Amino acid sequence: MIEIIEADLSLTTHAEAIVHLMDEYALDPMGGGQGLSDYVKQNLPTELAKRKTAHVILAFVDAKPAGLVVCLEGFSTFACKPLLNIHDVIVSLPYRGRGLSKLLLEKAEAIAVSLDCCKLTLEVLEGNHVAQSAYKACGFSGYELNPQMGKALFWEKKLEQGTDKSKNPSN
Numbered sequence: 671m672i673e674i675i676e677a678d679l680s681l682t683t684h685a686e687a688i689v690h691l692m693d694e695y696a697l698d699p700m701g702g703g704q705g706l707s708d709y710v711k712q713n714l715p716t717e718l719a720k721r722k723t724a725h726v727i728l729a730f731v732d733a734k735p736a737g738l739v740v741c742l743e744g745f746s747t748f749a750c751k752p753l754l755n756i757h758d759v760i761v762s763l764p765y766r767g768r769g770l771s772k773l774l775l776e777k778a779e780a781i782a783v784s785l786d787c788c789k790l791t792l793e794v795l796e797g798n799h800v801a802q803s804a805y806k807a808c809g810f811s812g813y814e815l816n817p818q819m820g821k822a823l824f825w826e827k828k829l830e831q832g833t834d835k836s837k838n839p840s841n
Contacts, residue, residue: 672736674773676781677726685715687728687735695738695760700798725754727777729761729770736765739774741781749788754781756792759801771804793824 677684689711695701706714718724718740729737740758745751756778761770782790792810794801812821 671732672768672770672773673730673733674777675728675730676777677728679715679719679726684726684728687730688715688718688726688738691728691735691738691760691762692758694762695758700795700801725778725781727774727781729765729774731765731768731770735762737761737770737774739778741778743785743787744791746788751788752785753789753791754778754785754787756790759792771801772808775805775808 677688679685679688689706692714693706693711696704696706718726721742723743725741725743727739727741728735738758738760739756741754741756744753744755746753756775759771759774761774779790790810791813792805794805814821
């Protein structure tokens with residue numbers, strides 16, 4: 671049986687599922703190939719719970735954690751409306767190929783609609799062709815304002831701060 675739910679971060683089973691799935695993803699080459707630090711493992715559910723604009727979706731198959739989507743609300747100045755950024759999409763290796771990513775993304779879209787968001791956004795690695803195919807099948811495409819200017823690029827600048835000295839390079 672497949673169950674797709676919005677996580678209750680106060681539940682130990684949900685918190686443990688989030689950490690387990692995030693660590694599995696972090697260990698994968700698409701997630702950087704390095705497990706989560708002890709700091710992240712101990713604090714991720716609590717820190718997510720502090721953020722009222724975070725939405726965590728879990729997939730369970732036969733009561734076992736099988737997938738995870740972490741979404742964070744943002745704001746589109748062009749539309750003057752909220753948007754929902756899909757920050758992490760994870761389907762555990764034993765459960766891939768069962769359509770879980772589609773179900774997780776449908777749940778994220780339902781949350782976005784309920785929040786009156788103007789769009790869903792996400793980033794995907796250029797070499798992750800499997801994820802790109804899944805996202806395209808769900809209606810996602812490259813972002814551009816003007817075709818002559820090309821598609822938007824996702825860049826970052828890492829900031830050194832806080833108590834976690836063993837940063838995970840994937841996020």
